Amino acid sequence: MEQVENKQVILKRYAVEAPKETDMEIKIGKVKLKAPKGSGAFLVKNLYLSCDPYMRGRMRDFHGSYISPFVPGQPIQGFGVAKVVDSDNPDFKPGDMVAGITGWEEYSLIDKTLQLRKIQPDSDIPLSYHVGLLGMPGFTAYAGFYEVCSPKKGEHVFVSAASGAVGQLVGQLAKLHGCYVVGSAGSSEKVDLLKNKLGFDEAFNYKEETDLDAALKRLNILDLILGVGLYMKFSISSELWAQSTITKGVYFPEGIDIYFDNVGGPMLDAALLNMRVHGRIAVCGMVSQHGFYDPQGIHNLYFMIPKRVRMQAFLQTDYLHKYAEFLDHVIRNYKEGKIVYVEDMNEGLESAPAAFVGLFSGKNVGKQVVCVAQE
Amino acid sequence: MEQVENKQVILKRYAVEAPKETDMEIKIGKVKLKAPKGSGAFLVKNLYLSCDPYMRGRMRDFHGSYISPFVPGQPIQGFGVAKVVDSDNPDFKPGDMVAGITGWEEYSLIDKTLQLRKIQPDSDIPLSYHVGLLGMPGFTAYAGFYEVCSPKKGEHVFVSAASGAVGQLVGQLAKLHGCYVVGSAGSSEKVDLLKNKLGFDEAFNYKEETDLDAALKRLNILDLILGVGLYMKFSISSELWAQSTITKGVYFPEGIDIYFDNVGGPMLDAALLNMRVHGRIAVCGMVSQHGFYDPQGIHNLYFMIPKRVRMQAFLQTDYLHKYAEFLDHVIRNYKEGKIVYVEDMNEGLESAPAAFVGLFSGKNVGKQVVCVAQE
Numbered sequence: 001m002e003q004v005e006n007k008q009v010i011l012k013r014y015a016v017e018a019p020k021e022t023d024m025e026i027k028i029g030k031v032k033l034k035a036p037k038g039s040g041a042f043l044v045k046n047l048y049l050s051c052d053p054y055m056r057g058r059m060r061d062f063h064g065s066y067i068s069p070f071v072p073g074q075p076i077q078g079f080g081v082a083k084v085v086d087s088d089n090p091d092f093k094p095g096d097m098v099a100g101i102t103g104w105e106e107y108s109l110i111d112k113t114l115q116l117r118k119i120q121p122d123s124d125i126p127l128s129y130h131v132g133l134l135g136m137p138g139f140t141a142y143a144g145f146y147e148v149c150s151p152k153k154g155e156h157v158f159v160s161a162a163s164g165a166v167g168q169l170v171g172q173l174a175k176l177h178g179c180y181v182v183g184s185a186g187s188s189e190k191v192d193l194l195k196n197k198l199g200f201d202e203a204f205n206y207k208e209e210t211d212l213d214a215a216l217k218r219l220n221i222l223d224l225i226l227g228v229g230l231y232m233k234f235s236i237s238s239e240l241w242a243q244s245t246i247t248k249g250v251y252f253p254e255g256i257d258i259y260f261d262n263v264g265g266p267m268l269d270a271a272l273l274n275m276r277v278h279g280r281i282a283v284c285g286m287v288s289q290h291g292f293y294d295p296q297g298i299h300n301l302y303f304m305i306p307k308r309v310r311m312q313a314f315l316q317t318d319y320l321h322k323y324a325e326f327l328d329h330v331i332r333n334y335k336e337g338k339i340v341y342v343e344d345m346n347e348g349l350e351s352a353p354a355a356f357v358g359l360f361s362g363k364n365v366g367k368q369v370v371c372v373a374q375e
Numbered sequence: 376m377e378q379v380e381n382k383q384v385i386l387k388r389y390a391v392e393a394p395k396e397t398d399m400e401i402k403i404g405k406v407k408l409k410a411p412k413g414s415g416a417f418l419v420k421n422l423y424l425s426c427d428p429y430m431r432g433r434m435r436d437f438h439g440s441y442i443s444p445f446v447p448g449q450p451i452q453g454f455g456v457a458k459v460v461d462s463d464n465p466d467f468k469p470g471d472m473v474a475g476i477t478g479w480e481e482y483s484l485i486d487k488t489l490q491l492r493k494i495q496p497d498s499d500i501p502l503s504y505h506v507g508l509l510g511m512p513g514f515t516a517y518a519g520f521y522e523v524c525s526p527k528k529g530e531h532v533f534v535s536a537a538s539g540a541v542g543q544l545v546g547q548l549a550k551l552h553g554c555y556v557v558g559s560a561g562s563s564e565k566v567d568l569l570k571n572k573l574g575f576d577e578a579f580n581y582k583e584e585t586d587l588d589a590a591l592k593r594l595n596i597l598d599l600i601l602g603v604g605l606y607m608k609f610s611i612s613s614e615l616w617a618q619s620t621i622t623k624g625v626y627f628p629e630g631i632d633i634y635f636d637n638v639g640g641p642m643l644d645a646a647l648l649n650m651r652v653h654g655r656i657a658v659c660g661m662v663s664q665h666g667f668y669d670p671q672g673i674h675n676l677y678f679m680i681p682k683r684v685r686m687q688a689f690l691q692t693d694y695l696h697k698y699a700e701f702l703d704h705v706i707r708n709y710k711e712g713k714i715v716y717v718e719d720m721n722e723g724l725e726s727a728p729a730a731f732v733g734l735f736s737g738k739n740v741g742k743q744v745v746c747v748a749q750e
Contacts, residue, residue, distance in 0.1 A: 065681050264676065264677070283676070283680060284680075285680070286677050286680070289677060292675075292677045292678065293674050293675065294673075294675070294676065295674065296672065297669075297671065297672015297673055297674045298672055298673045298674075298676055299669045299670065299672045301639065301643075301658070301661070301669065302639070302664060302667045302668070302669060304658055305658060305661070305688045305689075305690065306440050306441040306690070307688070308688050308689050308690055309687075309688050310685065310686070310688075311679070311685070311686040311687075312683075312684075312685045312686075313680045313682070313684050313685070315680065315681070315683055
């Protein structure tokens, strides 16, 4: 059996804080395009690879988490879309398209099919969406919003990292649910996307805000403009508040019902000051933190008490029984033009380390994907 | 109508950090022992006054909370047990006993009956229990444990400030529910109480622990003693762990299902490191913090994610529809000797400021009450 070259992204060493490109290296290996007899495995050609923030946890030498670390000297692993080349597994045959955990390399031998699914190519849906809109990030948005946030029509929803793989769908689901939705992001390009393409009611660039608390509230500025005191403001209708957008923005004059937290850190602290009674915070990721330990700390937890706030952390894997329902809901709305999805596509496996590292400085605009091969 | 002297505890000035005795002063006023005609009010003689940590919030010049601040120059207000002396309210007549919000003074004119209830003297139950076991703190324990913590039989429950007004009942309810219960407190006297009178499985003095995380876990020491590695420990039964209490204590080798948090701060941070999958944290109070803002900060929120922890803040006032059920449950168990209650009783109204201030250094052993008059 002939061997072919197999370009790979190898973990060189564990990352200490934020992952660096030099923690990874490109190597050229060799692979037989054959699944060993009796292995139950199948060999795939990788087409699209997903860069996801949770992978940082696997870059560390820490074994106490819900997922094991990568192995130095071995290829990085992550979600991908791939085409079966050869198979010793009766459920998968050559030509099948799959989405699930694969290696950061041209060809991978897959012997674990946990959360791996066969996908039907659909000319209306880009293949790469199976690691984004229709993959783990999309499902995280769906499960987090519907199962964790208990949303009600008309509620006020705040999403951080809102143009990211998860955030952009959370905001659109919330809009479809009849909520008022504001997103934060880290550049004016992303803010434009949120407002003009993704349908958020408002969006702001957190890097331009010196006071995140004020950014969420904008009460003081409005108090001055409208010339009203503390008491009067309670008798002003929300319509009037909504009209008075003379300032940079009026985001949550009446507070936040749902905060979908993708970042932790100072944004979480600011949101805690602005939650409404019985507000909910879905703790999805803490991408602002480079370690498990947050050196800056969260200082406003006290404010959960008067507002009876529920803060709920979750993993999408607890809700996999909802996956079919999710696909149905999102595909239908996507085909009706009610949901869009923004990807940031890098070309070539060698671009993967930079694409991954870029997640942690917010370089990507939309869901970060790496195209290894078109087919 | 003759006037009588009315000794009062007056708020002299708003407290800045922890309340001090000098923020209050004793004054002798005058009062007519008569409820004004047409006022709908009633005049009571105060018997027992309750010192509760939430009152610190009312000592501050901050109007944004769920309860308004005290008024400087006016008596402190709080829960108390009182006897009606004269009434212009048809629902209350002289001789009736009531429990609810009253003034820190010998006689009070009451015109608000929100969360005030008439009580039936019962020779088996000390009158003062109506501001403790059967009052707001007891109900906080009941609502917090049953409605917020969603307890299941056999779960592992940790309670901080465990000998306090709320904590001591949480622990006993958890034991009655079939849970394993550990409490923390701030003196060896309190630890003795927890273990020998209140029926906790284990208790420890947090002031003697240099590493709260290790105190909750005690895994490393046990690993050494038992000579087992990381993997073997999962195959050791909980019985064996429970037997191996050669060290200072084996509190949560398998982690915490429910943390009933009365203190916030470093104990919350340590608990976050030791939660089990789908663990719940009831945020009841943050008595360790002297301000709304926690300058030290909470650093371990990340750990909520792999364990999918729910952190829920609450106020007992949201559950008042359960009050009758609560009274029934607690009175029945108390009369059957299955629940006990520890009070710290100060004698005389002039002792109230010191008693209240003592809460914040943990001076009280059990629920802090001030006896103004026996009848």
